[in-house]
Amino acid sequence: MTDKKRSTLESIARQLGVSKMTVSNAYNRPDQLSPELRERVLGAARELGYPGPNPLASTLRRGRVGAVGMVFDEPVSFALSDPAAALIVRGLASVCETERAGLLLVPGVPGGEAGIDLVRTALVDGFIFYCDYEGDPRLKVLRDRGMPYVLVDAPAVADVSWVGIDDRGGAQMAAQHLLDLGHRSFGIVSFNLVPDDYEGPVTPERHKMGSFHVPVERLAGYRQALEAASIDWISVPIEERHPGPGGASAAGHSGGAALLDRAAQPTAILAMSDELALGVLRAAAQRGIDIPGDLSVVGFDDTPAAAAAEPPLTTISQPHELKGATAGRLLLDPPASGPQRVVLPTALVVRASSAPFRGERETTTE
Amino acid sequence: MTDKKRSTLESIARQLGVSKMTVSNAYNRPDQLSPELRERVLGAARELGYPGPNPLASTLRRGRVGAVGMVFDEPVSFALSDPAAALIVRGLASVCETERAGLLLVPGVPGGEAGIDLVRTALVDGFIFYCDYEGDPRLKVLRDRGMPYVLVDAPAVADVSWVGIDDRGGAQMAAQHLLDLGHRSFGIVSFNLVPDDYEGPVTPERHKMGSFHVPVERLAGYRQALEAASIDWISVPIEERHPGPGGASAAGHSGGAALLDRAAQPTAILAMSDELALGVLRAAAQRGIDIPGDLSVVGFDDTPAAAAAEPPLTTISQPHELKGATAGRLLLDPPASGPQRVVLPTALVVRASSAPFRGERETTTE
DNA sequence: TCTGTCATCTGTACCGGTACAGACTTTATC
DNA sequence: GATAAAGTCTGTACCGGTACAGATGACAGA
Structure with a gap:
């Protein structure tokens, strides 16, 4: 009543004294045999615990896996x-x-x-x-x-x-938004540009050798906007991080901390993803830095968490x-x-994590 | 130099004048042939654009899919x-x-x-x-x-x-927590008990016919705790919802709304999942009901969103x-x-969405 | 009665590999 | 020098199905 060894299409056929093809057709092409015979076949299969044609074998023959x-x-x-x-x-x-x-x-x-x-x-x-x-x-x-x-x-x-x-264009919009708000002092938290475990400030070689498409493009977009506003790209601090098991937000936290603990604290941080940006928000909160009063942060991706963040995150949206x-x-x-x-x-989504630069105007002229 | 039709193990073998098995072994058992021959085989394969043994075929023979x-x-x-x-x-x-x-x-x-x-x-x-x-x-x-x-x-x-x-035990803990806080007037937001699209108050038949394991068990847990505290189970309003494309939080919102709009507003709501509970929080907020001042809510699951909720959600944790x-x-x-x-x-995780009942003591005695 | 069509069923040739059991050389051992 | 043990390579028999091209018989129309 159950399986003796493991029934195959052929064993069912033998049992009923019909051809293999007939059994196969009972499953795949009901119109190729009489309803009565089909019932007999299916019945015998049930009887012997035959689970139907082996999907691996039919796939091999048919070519489509599904x-x-x-x-x-x-x-x-x-x-x-x-x-x-x-x-x-x-x-x-x-x-x-x-x-x-x-x-x-x-x-x-x-x-x-x-x-x-x-x-x-x-x-x-x-x-x-x-x-x-x-x-x-x-x-x-x-x-x-x-x-x-x-x-x-x-x-x-x-x-x-x-x-x-258009990763580059999106990044450009993000940077332009901060420029439009009057910011001149930036920091960037980036994903790794090279497939390794490095964490720290981006070095010129890494910048050049970047082999990850998305980070490279986004960085290029930031750069394009900043340089167009005559900001010295070389002097913009960039922290590379790669998300580990702790998720990207931990990486963002560490990257944000590095930027905020610099002597020249930026007034605006561009984070390459919302998760990174959330980490930056945490790092700022821990240091008593008010967002967006003292620091503006812009993310990228517009994930659900961006809208729910405290404060809600300005970001670049894309239809994931x-x-x-x-x-x-x-x-x-x-x-x-x-x-x-x-x-x-992509589109710029302005929320509460970015605001006009309210500088002390230390830098009157040069 | 590339594929003419689609090279197979056999075509490579013919090309080199060796046996099929030798080619197969070149891939799967390098120790079964001389390194030189192996290199020749692999070289020819590269030459002819042979991508290696067809995984479907080897799987059929070997039996392991991976x-x-x-x-x-x-x-x-x-x-x-x-x-x-x-x-x-x-x-x-x-x-x-x-x-x-x-x-x-x-x-x-x-x-x-x-x-x-x-x-x-x-x-x-x-x-x-x-x-x-x-x-x-x-x-x-x-x-x-x-x-x-x-x-x-x-x-x-x-x-x-x-x-x-232990879904039942977990649910019991959730209900017991609210009982311990002095609550006597409950509402429950449940997942569907029966595989259909019904949304509304649970009916006695549905209660009886419940065929979804988890909701049935959790409901039983709630019931056990409440009845042990002499609360009349029949009079506890239960709203069934099933999560659609909008996610469970939308379902929780609608279920919570139904409970909160009743003449006899409960002081405590048990939600069968955190997502449902988040929806209840929203429904309460919309009605100006203070949590946990006017209403306590307890979820289930302790997902990351529970800790991040406003207010943070009391819930039952489990190691997903x-x-x-x-x-x-x-x-x-x-x-x-x-x-x-x-x-x-499972464990009870007490956060800020539950608080002692501060009733007007309308019900002095009976 | 003869021919054509339709509904059923069968046989054979694959699909593209791998397991297993030799066969034939070499090389090591005594 | 005989025998055992490796080291290489080959042939055959599957794994479990499906495509395709008949074979067979019933039945309809001429």
Whole structure:
């Protein structure tokens, strides 16, 4: 009445004295056999505890897996603690659901072959590549597998669909907003520009060698705005941090602290993400620095936490869920016109963490 | 130099005049052939753009997929908006990563066969079943597939590992806390007890037919505490809500509003989750009801948002990430001693949303 | 009665690999 | 010099299905 060993399609067929194909058809093409026989087959299957065709085998033959993979830079457990990434996953998940596809989360594993193999061996029909590192070896694996993939917030690749935002333009807006408020003394909290564990002030070499797309672009945007306002870029302190298990807010706290403890305290801090900015807010609060009275802070991303922060955070908004959903659609339903480059809109959202510079006018002239 | 059609292991073998097995071994068992030949094979593969053995085929032969599936009650996009669920996913993800396994998110699809097929055809080695519904047909599919699985916060199944908390005990603690503060007039915001879209006061039939494990248990816990304090359970208003795309906090808002707009306004509200409780806080704020002055609210789960709420939320804590991690370990590394039942600890976390009852003592005696 | 069509069912050839058991050389051991 | 032990490489038999092209018989129309 139950399984003796492990029933297969063939064992059911033998049991009933019919062909394998008939059993297969009973499951996949009911119109190919008489209803009575079909019932007999299904009945026998139930009887023998046959769970239906082995999905692995049918997938091998058919070629379609019915799942998409999402590749991360970091362990998934870290990535999901980033609200922006979590929203992208949600957007992608919603598309997968309507297309009846599963969603496989493929972690980034720091060193060596392990992370590469995960991509090489993932059982999916295509990938969303949500990774930022310019020279990621997994990109080559993707290409080699000959599987469709879509890049999200990643360095562009020729002939591959891409979804993201104008990071440079967004950053420029953030800096311009502070300039418009009269600020002249800045500090920046940045994500790591190079794939390592460094934490500290950005060095010229690191600045030059930056290989993470998003931080590099955002930094370039800040720079563009500040230099256009004749601020000496070299003298703007930049603290690099990389989010660990404590999340990006811990990184922001440490970066913010470093900036605020300098002799020349900035009056405005640009944080490369809202999580970083939240950490800066904490660091300021601990030092009794009033926001936005003494210090203006602008984040990036407009995650839900930004609006709920104390004070609510001025930031650059971008449609995270839409980003994930767009990427999913581009992958599952590729446009006939070939690979697309979709740039989603950003906008400045002014809240209470930024205010006009109220300087003591120490620097009258020079 | 590139692929002509799509190279296979066999085409490489032919090209080099060696056996298929030699090529296979070049990838999987380097010690089975001379280093020179291996280099030749790998070189030819590179030459022909062969991406390495097809993972589907090797999986079919080997039997190990290298991924675990996590099955949800709802669409993944909803589920991930529940902070508690997201934390469980993170805990599970961290275990998957150390075990080098992928993580497939399998959504619950409301009606019919579609959601069942997703479980039947998912390409994984085992499942974490994070679903609450007593009669879920997907459980039968899991059993039939003969694949290992672990239940999380789900109704128990004989001979299957289970991870969860003492929901009843936790709820009892929550209610007892309010009783200890002197409250006698309660309201409850509950998740749906039955798998449907109903929203409104719980009816006796629904109460009886409850088929969602967690809400039923928590309700039982509340009841146990209240009845032990001689409070008439029947007269305690309970509002059922189910979280939609707006998240549970919207549901809590609506449920809280219904309770607060009653003629006999409760002085204490028990919410079955923190998200629901946050909605209740909003509903109270809108009505100018002071918390905890006029109303005490206790949530459940102790998600990060509970501590950050205004006022910070009294709640029952449970180790969400540990729950996911424990389930993952139980699945990937099953204890020799057979299926386990792991009950993780809960604790009352008193914050600022609950305070002693300061009644007008209308009800002197009876 | 003959032919064509339709509904059912069957056989064979894959899908793309890996396990396992040799076969054939070398090299080490006594 | 004979035998054992390695070291390399090959052949065959699967893993568990599905696509596709018939084969068969019933039934309708001419």
